[in-house]
Amino acid sequence: MKIVWVAIATVAALALQTTLTRFLGGTIAVDLVLVVVVYAALISGPVTGLLTGTFAGLIQDALSIGVIGIGGLSKTIVGFLAGVIGTQFIVSQAPSRFVVFFAATLLHAVIFMGLYELLGLRDFGAPYGRVLEQAFANAVIGIVAFQAAEFLPGAVARRRLNRVRPRR
Numbered sequence: 610m611k612i613v614w615v616a617i618a619t620v621a622a623l624a625l626q627t628t629l630t631r632f633l634g635g636t637i638a639v640d641l642v643l644v645v646v647v648y649a650a651l652i653s654g655p656v657t658g659l660l661t662g663t664f665a666g667l668i669q670d671a672l673s674i675g676v677i678g679i680g681g682l683s684k685t686i687v688g689f690l691a692g693v694i695g696t697q698f699i700v701s702q703a704p705s706r707f708v709v710f711f712a713a714t715l716l717h718a719v720i721f722m723g724l725y726e727l728l729g730l731r732d733f734g735a736p737y738g739r740v741l742e743q744a745f746a747n748a749v750i751g752i753v754a755f756q757a758a759e760f761l762p763g764a765v766a767r768r769r770l771n772r773v774r775p776r777r
Contacts, residue, residue, distance in 0.1 A: 618645045619665045639746040646688040647713045655692030662688025683720035710751035714744035
């Protein structure tokens, strides 16, 4: 069942990201697919992070005009490492989660752009500001996603308890 939810979240993030990109024109400073990968890795561990990163990265690569596999490899490595961090350290508070999402985005950018540069396929110049902007946006969205996921089940349970039952 976990696999189904991760696949749905990945497809939804990809659809939302491509829709936002189309409406806002050009590129946006957020990678929702990477947020899903890191979230799944922190919740479920390194194997889920690795598989989610592979699945999400390859789908994202297939829909882009770049080389298929570079995004998949970078998201796979990031998902695995985020899962390892989630199992080895206590990542239950917002500041520590922020750091993980921020660092994961930086690592993803280094691997992704580094592979393109290494293979001589693309020159990115010096996108330091753009990468930091994306890392910050991903971290904020990741924190909001965690808070929403933790709040919603409790809110539903409270609503069920507060319902007034009709008297017979």
